[in-house]
Structures are given as structure tokens and as C-alpha cells.
Amino acid sequence: MVEEPFYVVRADQLPALYYLDREHPRPRRVEWINRGTDSKLRPSTVDMLLRTLFREPGSPSVKKLHQSSGLRAVFGNESDRDRFARAFVEARRHLHSSTANVVTAVFDNVESAEKAVELLCGSDISEDAISLAWRTSQYLDPDYTAGEGHAIVDVATVIAGGGIAGALLGTAILFIPGVGPVAVAGALTSSALSSVATVTGIIGATGSGIAKMLTDHDVDGVSATLYEQEIRKGKVFLSVDCLRGKCDPDMVHTLLDRAGGKTAGMNPGGFS
Template sequence: MTADQRPELYYVIKAGELVALNYLDGGHPSPVSAEWIDRGTDRHLSATRLDQFFRTYHQDVDTPSVLKLREAAGLRVGFESREDRHAFASAIHEASIRAKAEAARLVTAIHPSMEEAEQAVDALVKRGVPVEAIALLWQANAVMGGEGTPAQGYSRSRVLARVSAGGVAGAAMGFAMLTIPGVGPVAVAGAVIASAYSSVATACGVIGATGAAMATMLSDQDVESVAANHRETQLKRGRIFMTVDAEKSGKSREEITALLEQNGALDV
């Protein structure tokens, strides 16, 4: 930091807070600058360490060097006034609370195909999980052709809900198309539509551009680097993500997890 920079105009977003950027609303002040730093030295994070941070951000790595880097790395954002800085700090605090609450509420599973995901939905509904508690997410390219049209064999109604026994077709709550940098178009069907982007972020571990929040803080390259992770890879391979709202399901997270594992989930 140079001598003419005023510390009171800066806020440092810790590595553990980055996912909260997906939960910021559009009313917070936008930063006028952003830079990756080592919080211990208050200096720019080197290109080598930044690359390592991006590559390991979503991985379950417990090596000392990675853990130390995660503890040290931060995104320092600057504002025009102390009022803006304080307003942003308050906004990201509230966003962090929402992010943690949603992560605790949603149980996510990955299925090899739409057919297997539908079978799992059928099994959940038969065991008493309401369809309003279930949602499906997938990379739209996996089942869509050009210009957002369904690929051969995938009508919109079939893609959204084909489980006849579970009655999902009659209870589908909507359909949304989102574009996530590094991932591309993502389709969402079901109960998470009301908060589609944040739910996708929670389910897939993705950090993407959410209006002023990410667009003004990270470059496109940064966004794509942080978004790159195991779950994103699964999404690109055509896997289907299913999220179940534990609060709405009437069952414990343990019960939901067991049901998903019993019905072909690759990862819960």
C-alpha cells in the first residue's frame, strides 16, 4: 500500500468470505479498486501464489502450504468514502450469514444422467419428501442445442420433469437459465428458482459474476480461475445436480443424505 492510500477506505475479503459475494444484493457500494494481497505482509500476492490459491480453492487439501495460503490470501477492495466502506462491510457480513445458512439448509447430490436424477426424485417423493423441496441443476449445453433449444430427444417438459410417479411434472415450480463464467449456461428447475443464483453457487461451489458485486471486484480471468473446481468439472461432463431443502423436506440432513446415496448419487 502506498503512502497516499488511506487504510480506512479499504476492506479485505478473506478467502473464506469469497462465496458470500454471490449473496450480495445490488444495493451495496461498488469498490473503485481491487487487488489480491497477502494479509500477513499487506503486499500483492505473487502470481505463483495466486495461481496456487485459485487451483486449490475448492479442493479438500490439508497440506500446510495450502492451509497457510488460504489463511493469508485476501481480496482488498477500496472505496471512495468511509461511509461506502462501512456500508460494504455490513453488506458482506449479512451476505456471509445468508451463504452459511443456505449451505446448511441445502443437501446436494450429483447424478450421472437426467434419467438417474429423475429416478432419485421419484424415490425421494415416495419416501415423503415434497417436490417443493427438490430442485435440479445442470449445464444447459448438456441437454440443449444451439440458441437454447432442446437437443434431440429432450423436450423442455421432459428435461424439467419426467418423473410420472412422483408427480414432478405437475409440480415443477419454474425454469431459469443462468450464465456462469467458466461454466457457461446453467439450467435450474424447481424450488431454488426464487434464489436461483445463490443456490447454484451453494450447490456447485461456484463463484461467478453477480452484477456489480463480482464484475467490479474480479477480472474475468479471476472469476474463471476461482470457479474452476471438481464440481464445475462434473457439471461440464453432463452430470445432474440435485438439491434438497432440508427445512422443507421434513427430514434430517442425515436421512436425505442416506436416501440420495441409496439412489445412485455419485457425490453428496
């Protein structure tokens, strides 16, 4: 039996996938493996890996899982495998090259995110520099079943209350498979739908598309992966483009911290 050509992405390189050129060859299939034994990981092990990746390992066994895991992408021919390998090398170069002018944070609830928006606007930061993303609260019930695909719908039919939606113009709803409706507001609305729509092939096996949407918005890949996990839990993501808003990043950090924002980091728990 002839072995199919494949390429293995180490678990710690996972965020580089969000920087792949959109024309990269798509694998026939992908599977999480132990790189040392070449054996497939169980679904429960994959879930543990993705929930804890880029956070401080809580135990030696989780640390070992992070170090030994890999995503194997199997291709139809060697040419596609080699083209993908070259594209991935380029994607890794872009992984940590995002602009430092985008300040980000996550909030535990809508009220604290609204407070942050008020503080930002009160400091003369323009609304078109601010972006938000959050799961719409009325869909967080355990028995909710998301529809297939993704689309923009009338925000009035989806968001209960509308306080945070009213804070900014241009709010849209994306139906993301595996997550449900996710609301985006501000600068994110111009690119969010196309970002989610391009999440196919190997990227689709690693994330819902939220992280892809955030990396397209100049959030660095590791932070985007962590923020996706928080949005899935029902928390609210907020970013400020300090170039567009003509504001000082340190000042924005201070305002977001005052409102209760937490920033992705490598400390235990993942946020500071």
C-alpha cells in the same frame, strides 16, 4: 499520493460475500493479494486458490496460500469503505445460519440424478420441493464460446435428450458468463435469474453467480462454493426442501446416497 481506502476479505471468509445486502457499496476495483506482503497474486495463483479453497489442503504450500490470501476491495471514499465493512460484518453473521432443512448433493451424471428424482418422487416427496442445476451437456465441448449476459430461453432448443428436464416442470436456462448455459429446474427457477443478475462488484470477482444462486436457495455459503466448482465440471446439483416436501432430512440423505449423490464437506476431496 493519498492511499485509496480499502477493505480486505480473508480467503476463508469468501462465502460471506454471497450474503451481502444488494445495496452494499460497490468497490472501484478488487484484487487478490498476499496479506502478509501486500503484493498482488498472479492469475495462476488465484486459480489455484479458488480451486482448492474449503477443501483439505493437499500440501503445506497450498495451506499457506489459504491462510495468507485476501481479496482487497478498493473504494472511492472512506464512507463507502465503512458502509461496506458494516455490511460485510452482517453478511458474516448469516454465513452459517442457513436452514438445516435443505438437503443437498451432487451427482456425477444425469442418469444418477434422474434415479435420485425417481426415488424421491416414489417416496411421496412433491416435485416442487426438488431443485436441480447443471451445465447443459451439449455445451461442454472445449471449443464452445458462451454468449454475453444471461437470459431464459426455450429449453427445447438447448437440452439434448431432455430426460432430466422432463423429470420436473419449470426448467429454465441461464447463460452465465465464464460458465455458459446452466439449466435450473424446480424451486430454483423462481429466484435463479434474479440471483445471477445481482452478482456484480466484489462478488463478480470471486464467482460466476452459481454460488449466489445456491445461497439464495438456503444452501450454506461454504457448500455453495464447492457445489459451484462441481457444476462447472459438468456435475448435477440436486436439493430437497424438507419443509416444503414435508419429509425427514435423514431419509432424504439416505435416498440421495443410494442414488450416488455426494455431499459437500471438509474431508479431503471436498465431498463425502
